[in-house]
Amino acid sequence: MRQTFDETTDPSFGAKHLPRVREQLKAQGLDGFLVPHEDEHQNEYLPAANDRLAWVSGFTGSAGAGVVMTDRAAVFADGRYTVQVRAQVDANQFDILSYPDDVPTYLARAPKGAVIGYDPRLHSPDALAGLRRAANKAGAELKPVEINPVDAAWAERPAQPQAPVVPHPDDYAGETSASKRARVGQGLDDAGADAAVLTAPSSIAWLFNVRGGDVIRTPLPLAQAILKADGSARLFLEPAKVTDDLPSWLGNQVSLETPDDLPGAIADLKGHRVLIDPAQSSAWYFDQLEAAGATVVRAADPCALPRATKNAVEIEGSRQAHIRDGAAIANFLHWVATEAQQTLPDERAIVEKLEGFREATGALKDLSFDTIAGAGPNGALPHYKPVTSTIRRIESGSLLLVDGGGQYLDGTTDITRTMAIGEPTVEQKDRFTRVLKGHIAMTVVRFPAGITGHQLDALARLPLWMAGLDYDHGTGHGVGSYLGVHEGPQRIAKAVNTQPLLEGMIVSNEPGYYKPGHWGIRIENLQVVTPATPVEGGERPMHGFEALTFAPIDRRLIEVGLLTPDERAYMDAYHAEVLDKIGPHVDDDVRAWLEAACAPL
Incomplete structure (x- = not known):
């Protein structure tokens, strides 16, 4: 049974932890600290040990953020969680605001000269850029920390999950890991990169044809990997997760190593061009690569599109x-x-x-x-x-x-x-x-080929629009294959998305x-995108959708x-x-x- 915070928790649950966090802020000379929902892998669903926002605030939604200052605090949740956040969070201790729009606004009102800490392992560079601009506007500083104040205050923090990592048979995957690694490796070579650092558990599960149990609702192993352009790879897993048949399943081109080996492996990339995703991987990896003397190639996770x-x-x-x-x-x-x-x-x-x-x-x-x-x-x-x-x-x-x-x-x-x-x-x-x-x-x-979900979105809304009605969420999200129920890069929504809908998505x-x-x-x-086929009397082949749900x-x-x-x-x-x-x-x-x-x- 999964371990998680009880969603019927009394609102005092999170508020009682604020003094402990503030003691840690004082010890580190901080005036505030950013508490994202995401963990070191930018997961949507979290193991209890990584659900820092829930421990600090009591809010257990799958998206959101928090800010703890020395004299005030805030929790940010989107419209999906309007009722839940107010049931779980003590409104006398936390401002309850909208996510994500109100986060930079809140930081822009920080006291001039305030030093607000962040854990570089928990924020992507893309996410940090907007937050840093907001803080700078107030004359405040965002400062990376070595010791996360929440982790230091969380004395009863659960242990990290150690679920076994098991093979996902080719009968389900449809392609061997060796074939995937060769295919993605060739893409790295074509992009002028020697290697890629992979931190998304879904990409690692897909690439190596493995599944785990570290994350609730998604069969993911928490791990990191370095894939080289020749298709060889280094996979960093806690030894307790390695099952007896895993090494032979991975084969000779994949070396199994521990997370403690990861900093040294990054240092080994000195002088290499290394691809890493600034929207998915945390700032810590970019800092480590630059310190190692690698040339960082900022690009989308190379597994994301073939996985989709x-x-x-x-x-x-x-x-x-x-x-x-x-x-x-x-x-x-x-x-x-x-x-x-x-x-x-x-x-x-x-x-x-x-x-x-x-x-x-x-x-x-x-x-x-x-x-x-x-x-x-x-x-x-x-x-x-x-x-x-x-x-x-x-x-x-x-x-x-x-x-x-x-x-x-x-x-x-x-x-x-x-x-x-x-x-x-x-x-x-x-x-x-x-x-x-x-x-x-x-x-x-x-x-036709090249059409994005953004371009189709209005079709679903038109009958409502004609009556003066609408809805405020997206029309469609990508879905994985025994992986995440929310999977990019494709989506159908009002928001602009440049990813075309491709066969098999x-x-x-x-x-x-x-x-x-x-x-x-x-x-x-x-529904799944079908191959482009001729339309009777038409001039161009057209994609369509095949219903999967019945x-x-x-x-x-x-x-x-x-x-x-x-x-x-x-x-x-x-x-x-x-x-x-x-x-x-x-x-x-x-x-x-x-x-x-x-x-x-």
Whole structure:
């Protein structure tokens, strides 16, 4: 079972640690200290030992930041965590502000001459640049520290995870590690680099075809690696994580070393051109490389793009994982449509029910993220999670939004469904159908090579825009193959993204609508970019999307009159495919319900 901070923690949990941190600030001559959510590997999800922001503040969201000054403190959280952050953080001790926009604003108000410390192991150079500009504006100084004041104050800090690192068979990976290393190494050579320093656990897991258990919700090993242009590599792992079969799995071109060997290995790069990602790797590595006399080549993680473009084996694995997961979802939706409509359970019971159906597959390795279940007004918070003070029961006449996913050896899933509890209102049906129209548009679109997710994003929003409506989150994120449920570099959002959508990339399709204080709607499937093929009568080959997620969409919430004939035909075809793929994997009573849920509109 994962070790993490209890999300029902009393707000005094974090506040009581502030005096201890301030003692450390005084000892180091600091007026403040930056506390990012990210750890030494820039992870989204953290082992308990690295969840410094949670220990300092009590806030356990997957994104955010903190600043501790000698006389005040602040926690920064985005709109996904509006309810959660106020339930977990003592507002008498912390200002609760918006992330990320308010962080530089807060630093820009620092006292003139203030010295604010930061741990260079926890911040990327790109992130630090903006924070340093804000501090300089106030006449304050950002100063790197050797000893992290939070770590020094955290006497009861848990031990670092030591989960075994195991082979991820080629039957799932679809390409050997040697082939990947040769391919990425050639890319380094083409870029004029002799080597690359890799610090992202997802890249290391992908490159060496290994998986671990150091990070909750993602099967990652905490490690570092140096890859050379000839395909050889040095992999730095705690010895306790090295399983008996790992050395032979890695082969003779990979030397297994310990993290204590890493500084010496960086020193060995003197005189070499070394590629490292300034958005992903921490400032410490850049400082060490420059001190060693290496020439730093600032460029994107060379594993990121090949990791994102899935091969045929990974895509087929994702299809199979989604069928398995889809059966669990069908069982859950059947329960919501029958028993739950009568018993009106609370959100925590709903989460446990869905997770139970996933566990019953016998193939679940972990959730891909903590399950979101929002009843009524809580569903209007896009990434709400049930915490003690806010848990609600579902109510007749409202909506239930559930977003969850699973980690399976052959794929990672992520699905959102919104369900009517009782009879839906006219307004609920109108908004749901507009979200559905945007979802369909993002499914059936064809697009030429070079198109980015940013350029497609408006298609999902147009039916809402035409009614003066919108949503404030992105439309789609990349998804890994038994790796992170959030994976770049691709995404679909209003924000500009220069990465084209390439064949084999898996993205989510999740438009939504949220009525604050009442209910929320989101429909999410995963889909994969298909090869560019000719269009009848067209002049250029076009990419498209293949749906991976198969589960019924609540027909009671669809206002059929708002759909075009093509949209109705799409829904009927999609539901027919759901029944065909999922029907054989559920019991007779669920199959009977599924037939009705997937009936033509």
